[in-house]
Amino acid sequence: MKRIAIVGGGIAGLTAAYELSQQARNGASIEVVLFESTHRLGGIVETIREGGFIIECGPDAWVTEKPWAKALADELGLADEIISSNDATRKTYVLLDGHLQPMPDGMRMMVPTDLTALDNSELFSHEAKQAFHAEITRADELKATAPQHDESVADFVHRHFGNEVLEKIGAPLLSGVFGGDVAKLSIRAVMAPFVAMEQQQGSLIAALQSRAKTATEKPAIFTTLRSGLGTLIDRMIAAIPPEWIRLGDEVSFISNSDEGWIVGTAREVERFDAIIITTPIDAARSLLEPIDNRIAKLMEMDASSAVVVGFGFANAANFTIPPGFGFLVPPGSGSLLLAATFMDQKFPDRVPENGRLVRAFFGGAAAERLMRCGNDETASVARLELARILGPLPEPQVTVVRRWPRSLPQYNVGHLDRMAELTNRVQIIKGLTLLGNGYHGVGLPDLIRDARDAVRSITSRFA
Numbered sequence: 001m002k003r004i005a006i007v008g009g010g011i012a013g014l015t016a017a018y019e020l021s022q023q024a025r026n027g028a029s030i031e032v033v034l035f036e037s038t039h040r041l042g043g044i045v046e047t048i049r050e051g052g053f054i055i056e057c058g059p060d061a062w063v064t065e066k067p068w069a070k071a072l073a074d075e076l077g078l079a080d081e082i083i084s085s086n087d088a089t090r091k092t093y094v095l096l097d098g099h100l101q102p103m104p105d106g107m108r109m110m111v112p113t114d115l116t117a118l119d120n121s122e123l124f125s126h127e128a129k130q131a132f133h134a135e136i137t138r139a140d141e142l143k144a145t146a147p148q149h150d151e152s153v154a155d156f157v158h159r160h161f162g163n164e165v166l167e168k169i170g171a172p173l174l175s176g177v178f179g180g181d182v183a184k185l186s187i188r189a190v191m192a193p194f195v196a197m198e199q200q201q202g203s204l205i206a207a208l209q210s211r212a213k214t215a216t217e218k219p220a221i222f223t224t225l226r227s228g229l230g231t232l233i234d235r236m237i238a239a240i241p242p243e244w245i246r247l248g249d250e251v252s253f254i255s256n257s258d259e260g261w262i263v264g265t266a267r268e269v270e271r272f273d274a275i276i277i278t279t280p281i282d283a284a285r286s287l288l289e290p291i292d293n294r295i296a297k298l299m300e301m302d303a304s305s306a307v308v309v310g311f312g313f314a315n316a317a318n319f320t321i322p323p324g325f326g327f328l329v330p331p332g333s334g335s336l337l338l339a340a341t342f343m344d345q346k347f348p349d350r351v352p353e354n355g356r357l358v359r360a361f362f363g364g365a366a367a368e369r370l371m372r373c374g375n376d377e378t379a380s381v382a383r384l385e386l387a388r389i390l391g392p393l394p395e396p397q398v399t400v401v402r403r404w405p406r407s408l409p410q411y412n413v414g415h416l417d418r419m420a421e422l423t424n425r426v427q428i429i430k431g432l433t434l435l436g437n438g439y440h441g442v443g444l445p446d447l448i449r450d451a452r453d454a455v456r457s458i459t460s461r462f463a
Contacts, residue, residue, distance in 0.1 A: 001029045002462045005263045005272040007251045007287070009036030010043025011233075011444060012435040013278035015072070015451035017244060018236040023459050030459065033272070034240070035265065037250035041237055044407055045444070047230030050398045052352025053312035054228045056359070057402040059444060060343065061085065061222035061229075066445035068452070069232075070223060076235040081227060084220030085346055091324030094123060094168055095333045095389060100322060103169065109191070110157055110169040111204045113212050128164040135160050136203045143202030146195075150413050156187040156194070160204055172328035175363055176339045178442065180304060180410045189411035226349050229444075254287050261431055274431035274458055278451075281409050281438030292429065298422040301415075301438065303406035307362040307370045309382035312398035316344070316356040319394050327389070337385045338363040355397075360386055363408075375401040409438040433458060 004020060006013045017034045024030050040046075044058030062069040064084070073082055092107075093100035104121040106114030112132055119129060135142070142160065157170040171182045178190060188195050197207035225231050237245070253264045254275060261272045277284045281299055289296035313319050326341035343350045343357040351357045360382040362370055370378050378401050387393050419439055426432055433454050440450060 001031055002274070003031045003033070003260075003270075003272045004458065005261065005270075005275045006032060006034040006278060007254075007263070007275065008043075008278035008280075008283075008436070009034055009038075009041040009245075009247075010278060010280075010436070011045050012437075012447045012451045013276070014041050014043075014233065014236050014240075015448050016276050016278065016435060016455050017240050019452045019455040020459070021240045021244070023455065024241075028459050028462070030462070032241075032244045033263075033270070034245050035249050035251050035263070036245070036247050039247050041245070041247070042230065042233035044402075044404050045229050045233055046402070047228030048310070048398075048400050049228065049230075050400075051312060052355060053310075053357055053398050054226075054350045055310040055312060055343075055357065055398065055400045056224075056229060057308060057310070057400060058404065059229065060341065060359070061224040061347070062444040064219045064221060064223045066443065066449075068445040068449040070445075072448050072452075073225065073232060076232065076239070078225060078231065078235060081225040081231060083224060083226050083348060085222035085224075085325070086348065087220045089323055089345065090221070091322070093322060093324065093327035094172065095327060095329045095335060095337075096123065096168065098334070098389075100327050100389065102322075102324070107169070108208055109173055109194070110161065110165050111194070111208055113205070113208045115205075123168065125164060128162060128168075131162040131165065132205065136205050139202035139206055141202070142198060143200075146198045146202070150186050150188045150416065152413050153182040153185045153187050153190065156191070156198075157182070160198075167332075168330055169328075172330045172339065175331075176328060176361070178304075178408055178410065180302070180408070180412075184302070184410065184412045186411050186413045186415045189415040222346070224347055251287065254291070256291060256429065256431065272431075273462075274433070276433040276435060276454065276458070278435040280406065281436060282406060284434060284436065284438070292425060295422060295425050298418050298425070299438070302410040302412060303438075304363055304408045304410065305367040305371060305406055306404045306408060307367045307378060308400075308402045308404070309360045309362075309379055310343075310398070310400040311358050311360070311379075311383070311386075311393070311396040312351065313356040313358075313394055314352075314354070314397045315394070316351075316354055319356050319358075319390075321345070321356070321358070321390055335385055335389065336362060336366040336381065337389075338366070340386060340389075358386065367403075371403050371405060375399075378403075407437075408442065 046057040048055040101123040104117040112118040157166045201207040255262045261275045285299040325346045341359045
């Protein structure tokens with residue numbers, strides 16, 4: 001029987017354990033130990049259900065066009081739980097001069113597909129609108145001059161649309177997803193489809209318009225579970241043999257030899273045939289440094305923290321908000337917020353009858369400062385920042401505060417080359433697998449896909 005250690009019980013580690021449990025159920029001769037240093041599984045995926053409110057403490061959905069999260073939910077018997085975002089009323093705002101300006105309809109990230117809606121928008125200046133229109137006429141030039149090397153998101157967006165578009169939409173959108181600095185983020189790592197569009201057609205606008213003409217029925221942008229993403233975690237836990245799971249058991253060291261892997265915790269030291277490390281990349285790097293200094297060096301990367309504050313209000317009539325999904329805050333707008341989401345308008349069944357649910361997000365320097373504050377102070381700051389933008393807030397019925405330190409690794413320029421070298425070095429070390437959001441993708445579907453693929457590769461080698 002082969003023994004496999006999984007270090008870290010976030011979404012990647014839990015998915016790996018679930019996939020291994022399915023392999024064992026199908027006859028694979030394996031024994032697994034999942035080490036999780038805290039006393040809960042799921043990492044930043046956590047759902048609070050209180051007073052009829054469904055409050056996500058981390059991600060609230062997955063991107064629909066990536067199929068791997070939905071496939072897992074279906075497999076876990078959650079098909080009836082799957083719901084889509086309310087795209088018919090989707091609208092996103094940008095804080096501009098203290099006021100919320102709606103983004104024009106038809107925007108995909110910072111690229112418009114409906115130029116009439118763009119022209120009617122008050123978000124952009126006349127010069128920025130001209131830059132959008134000119135981007136189409138510059139298609140041949142953009143295609144011919146597309147760099148063969150990696151570059152920053154800032155350079156890429158600036159080349160296509162100019163600085164105003166970068167500051168008003170590019171920076172807040174990418175900060176909301178990656179918590180990063182667009183002047184450092186790798187365009188090839190975080191927006192690969194746009195790089196391909198540039199190489200093939202030059203103009204991003206023309207490429208998206210062409211796709212829109214040939215597209216059939218358009219699915220909703222986001223998908224989630226009616227009872228919250230925590231249900232996905234609960235179902236996977238229920239499918240994993242309880243004796244495989246060790247909560248509150250932090251791995252302090254690992255070592256390897258021709259005979260396999262040694263994993264040490266405060267409780268004991270054990271031998272395994274393979275190890276899957278799914279911890280946050282800082283912890284993974286510390287464990288691997290004594291084994292391969294170059295691997296540890298390749299795993300050095302910036303990471304940003306996030307603070308999420310959810311407010312559930314009993315009566316929506318006492319707190320009116322604009323129609324739509326929420327708003328983004330560009331850097332330099334005078335607010336500590338990074339973004340806010342109007343959850344009861346983004347998805348159905350998030351609130352009790354007549355309820356209102358808003359989530360506030362902090363990143364960067366603001367998040368680092370709030371990391372040192374208590375829950376009450378953090379909630380007070382969030383309420384104050386929301387009130388400055390949306391008007392006075394009533395007393396919330398439910399308040400949830402979560403801090404996620406260094407939870408968003410930054411895919412800086414050159415990331416793909418570093419990951420290619422990292423992958424090659426890891427493959428040389430027998431029985432080692434790295435999973436998590438520091439390597440090949442940050443979204444739930446990416447992490448689920450990578451974990452399941454990795455497990456199938458591991459067990460095929462054992463066969």
